[in-house]
Every structure is written in C-alpha cells, then in structure tokens.
Amino acid sequence: MVWDWIPRNRELILGLLAEHLVLSLLPVLAGLVLAVPLGWLANRSPAARAVLIPTAGVLYTIPSLVLFVVLPGILGTQILDPVNVVVALTVYTVALLVRSVADALAAVPSMVVAAATAMGFRPARRFVAVEFPLAVPVLIAGLRVAAVSNISLVSVGALIGVGGLGFLFTDGYQKDFPTEIITGIVLSMLIALLTDALLLTLGRVLTPWHRLAGSRG
Amino acid sequence: MTILSSVLAWFADPVHWSGPEGVPARVLEHVYYGALALLVGALLAVPVGLLVGHTGRGGFLVVGLANWLRSLPDLGLLILLVLLVGIGLVPVVAALVVLAVPPLLAGAYAGVRNTDRAVVDAARGMGMREHEVLLRVELPNALPLLFGGLRSAVLQVVATTSVAAYVGFGGLGRFLIDGFRAQADPIAKYTEMTAGVLLIAALALLLEAVLAGVQRAVVSPGLRAPGRGARSPADMVLRDDPPCPLTETKPETAGVNP
Numbered sequence: 149m150v151w152d153w154i155p156r157n158r159e160l161i162l163g164l165l166a167e168h169l170v171l172s173l174l175p176v177l178a179g180l181v182l183a184v185p186l187g188w189l190a191n192r193s194p195a196a197r198a199v200l201i202p203t204a205g206v207l208y209t210i211p212s213l214v215l216f217v218v219l220p221g222i223l224g225t226q227i228l229d230p231v232n233v234v235v236a237l238t239v240y241t242v243a244l245l246v247r248s249v250a251d252a253l254a255a256v257p258s259m260v261v262a263a264a265t266a267m268g269f270r271p272a273r274r275f276v277a278v279e280f281p282l283a284v285p286v287l288i289a290g291l292r293v294a295a296v297s298n299i300s301l302v303s304v305g306a307l308i309g310v311g312g313l314g315f316l317f318t319d320g321y322q323k324d325f326p327t328e329i330i331t332g333i334v335l336s337m338l339i340a341l342l343t344d345a346l347l348l349t350l351g352r353v354l355t356p357w358h359r360l361a362g363s364r365g
Numbered sequence: 366m367t368i369l370s371s372v373l374a375w376f377a378d379p380v381h382w383s384g385p386e387g388v389p390a391r392v393l394e395h396v397y398y399g400a401l402a403l404l405v406g407a408l409l410a411v412p413v414g415l416l417v418g419h420t421g422r423g424g425f426l427v428v429g430l431a432n433w434l435r436s437l438p439d440l441g442l443l444i445l446l447v448l449l450v451g452i453g454l455v456p457v458v459a460a461l462v463v464l465a466v467p468p469l470l471a472g473a474y475a476g477v478r479n480t481d482r483a484v485v486d487a488a489r490g491m492g493m494r495e496h497e498v499l500l501r502v503e504l505p506n507a508l509p510l511l512f513g514g515l516r517s518a519v520l521q522v523v524a525t526t527s528v529a530a531y532v533g534f535g536g537l538g539r540f541l542i543d544g545f546r547a548q549a550d551p552i553a554k555y556t557e558m559t560a561g562v563l564l565i566a567a568l569a570l571l572l573e574a575v576l577a578g579v580q581r582a583v584v585s586p587g588l589r590a591p592g593r594g595a596r597s598p599a600d601m602v603l604r605d606d607p608p609c610p611l612t613e614t615k616p617e618t619a620g621v622n623p
Contacts, residue, residue: 209566210566211562213524214566300438314441321447333445
C-alpha cells in the first residue's frame, strides 16, 4: 500500500465517491417510488399481477451491464451518459421490489384489513395507515438487497466508462497500482455496509411493534 | 444503417459464428468459467448453509458473511487478484466464486430454517438420526429456497463473467470489451457491444428457464404452493430482527391471497 497516494488524490476519490452514491442510491429511491404503486396494483388485480410479476422476473434476469449498453440505443442518450446507469439500475430495483411489495401486501392478514374497514378507514387511508406499514419489513428487506447490489453493480459501469469508484479499478489496472484498487474496494464495501445498516435502522424505527414482539421473548 | 439493422447484420454474418473468436466458442468459454465458479461456490456454501441451518448455531455469522461478500465489488476484486497473482483461470474463477457464495449460502440456510418444525420433530419422533433428519427431511424441504439461491447465483455469475474479458480472458464479455476498445467507427463499436450484451442476456434467460424446469421436476409437489419458490434474493433475505406478529406468515401461506 502506498498510503500517501490517498491524501494526494483526495479530490478525485471524494468526487468518485459522490458519483458512486448518486449512481447507486438514486435508482433505489426512484425504484421504490415506482414499485409501491405497481406492487399495489399487482396485489389488487389478478390481471395486472399476471402481467407485472413475470415482466419483473424477466427484467430482473437481464444483467445490468446489458442495460448499460442497450439503453443508449433506446433512450437516444450517449453511451457515456450516467443517465443510462441510473435508468438501468432503476429498472433492476423496480423488478426486484414489485414482487416484494405485492407479496408483502398479500401477506397482510385479511382480519386486520377487515378491522380497519370496520373502523371506518377508506381504502386510500387504509392503505397508507394500515396495509403499507405492515408491509414495511418485507419492503426494507428488498431495499437492502437492491441498495447493496446496486452499489456493487455501479462499479461494473467502469467497463464502459461510467462507474463511480469503478474508475479506481480500471485506472489502477492500467497503472498496475494495487493501492488504488484496494481504496476503491474498501470504500465501495464501506458505503454498502453503511447503507445496509442505515436501512435496517430505518426499518426498526418504522416498525415499533417489532420491539414489543422482541421483548415478549 | 440504424443500430437495429446493423446488429441484425452482425448476427447474420457467418464470420461471427465460427472459429475460436466466434459466438459458439465464446458461449462455451463463458459457461465454462461460470460453471466452474458455481461448482466451487456450491461445494463451499451449501454444506455450510445446511449445517448451520440444521444446528441453528452460527446463524449470525452466516448472515454477516453473506452481507460482507455481497458488498464486495466484483470488478475490483478480479482486477486486484489479477495484479497480485497474474492473469489466469484462478483469479477469474475466485472472483466469481465470491459472487456465487452469498445466495447459495443464504438459500441453503434459510431453506433449512424455514422447514416446518413440526415436520422435523416428527422425523425425530420416528427415530431418524440427525444426519437422516438433515438429508431426508430438511434438505428436500429446503429445495425451493435452495433453488432460489442457485438461480440468483447463476444469474449473477452469468452477468459478471463478462468482466473476465477486461483482464484478457475469453467469454461473451470479449465482444463488449473489444467493441468498446478496438472499433473506431461509433456504429461498428456500438453494434459489437450490443451484440455481445444481447448474447449475455439470451444466455441468462435460457439458463433461468432451464433451472426453473429442473426445479419443477426436482421439488416435491407438496411444497409447490403458489408464490412459494423464491424468485429473487429479496425473498431470501436472512431475518436478523424479530418477526412481526402481523406480517410473519408461515412459508406455506406466504404469497397466497387470503
């Protein structure tokens, strides 16, 4: 390790770190916003489910690298445009979450839904106040997988020139300089594990009844 | 010429279908690296996952290890290994093994843990020894989740084997990397890259369909409840927090509309 390489290249590393965070986490956010209504629809209507779930399965099967390359042809963007990576990972996140959301909503006990209806909740409010909160643990589990795999996938984008910290891998390879590569690996793992811990904590905060269940033994 | 027609022309050109740089040879290389990595990964991960699931000891370690390995950026790992030990099959396969282990480990572990405890107790009550309980009761019951893990491992390995081309190895990634590096004309460059990634996607979809068929043939019909077979790793996230009394459902009923 050439330790002093790190402070000398602080600007570069921090810039790549910021790019990496945006490229990997913006799709998680966008994917969540898209997946909740789609998952709700898939749970409500069997017809929508028959279309959405298999489509999500196929999209999930297509490697993200494939989308990085094919999207410019579809969107009319440049191949080096970061938008390709953001859209590709958003598609990937939606494909992963739609099924989670639909299954989580389906697993809400019908008695709870019936009780909420009997208490006078209208469907929209019942969804926001009862069904959605009960789906949070499964949703958080899906988000954790999406966030961690996105953070690791972004660096693959370096093969086609847009990859956040992945630049340190390709650049380090060309310079035959392991320090640069190790820096990239450690930072990438660090943000993945921090994001994961953050989502886990968020899940705990959003579902206080977990703590009751935990204390019960 | 538009991209679509030039990609079609690329596929129609017989030059791309023969010889050591043709599509069939590249597909074989791709499958070879991937299969080797999956085999090594399965030999490492499945026994550990089954044992930890059976004994219930070390679950925390399995969760932690799977999370750590999942967060490793594969391209970086591969390049680092190549710089340290030189270009060869070992660093390529090792980097892919790291990718295959977490879903297989999680699938085997979660599969055994999710086996109905009453069934396991019944097996013990019938006088089965521990290894019989594991191999004849818990393993067959774990197959749906284990297959879910295998399918997600296969997908990730097929997708990522492409990076082997970056360090000078073969496989379908060659078309992508060569197109990106060597072709000067932007249309030719994009055509070769697109053809390469379409082949990778086709391979992934084909393997997914084959594995889904194998799963249907192997898994006991008694375990085939709607929505049961885990399709995505999200279904197999290892729970390390207490179950919610309201959303926690038995695996048998998960995904069934009440």
